[in-house]
Amino acid sequence: MLLKSLHGVSRLGVRFYRKLIDPLDLLTGIEKRELLAHLAGDCDPFRILSIKKGPGTRERPNLIPSSNSSRLICCHCTESDNHLKFMWLHQGDPKRCGCGYWFELCPIAPL
Template identity: 45%
Template sequence: MASLCRQILRANAFRSVILPTARRGYADKMMPDPLEHATGLERKELLALQAGNDDPFNMKVVKKSAGTRENPTLVPSCFDARIVGCICEEHATAITWLWLHKDQPRRCECGHWYKLIEKPLL
């Protein structure tokens, strides 16, 4: 009788300890979420992407607005200055580069105006 009780206890111990451990072992072999390992800027970028911001560092091309002095194309930046590349004509083969400084709207040689606007850091 004592032997039977030991066998039942072992079987219960197997079910309660060994099987869940085996299942966890399978889960441990899956690839971890990159967000758990990312730090610094990479983590901020992943969190911004998760929040729905697909361009956290403003790397996408900005569509030109009217481009007049009163209604310039707004260029976001976290810094006091930024380089802007203007494609002056639709089929231009070269880009006109110009520095844009905070509180100083600037006119490209094609006549288009740009203005730097402040953007908060991530």
């Protein structure tokens, strides 16, 4: 549909063809890095998808990836709960949720 509208004849009777512009040429900054990550196969470049909780003990806490020194996380403590418990995690300071699971920030490279 879009391709058809880009081909045609001008008022002077000259046929013209326009090339579609590659979105990568238009994007800059973090949007471009996000698109490049998607093209490279990383479907969650900002690490915002939920993770499955592991053992979550003091010795083996659930690792939460973050490129910043702190991150707001939420814990769905039990399957029957209808609410989430939010808490701030800070680098180097593991934290225990009220349900008993431990969480620790895991530094990753920024996008």
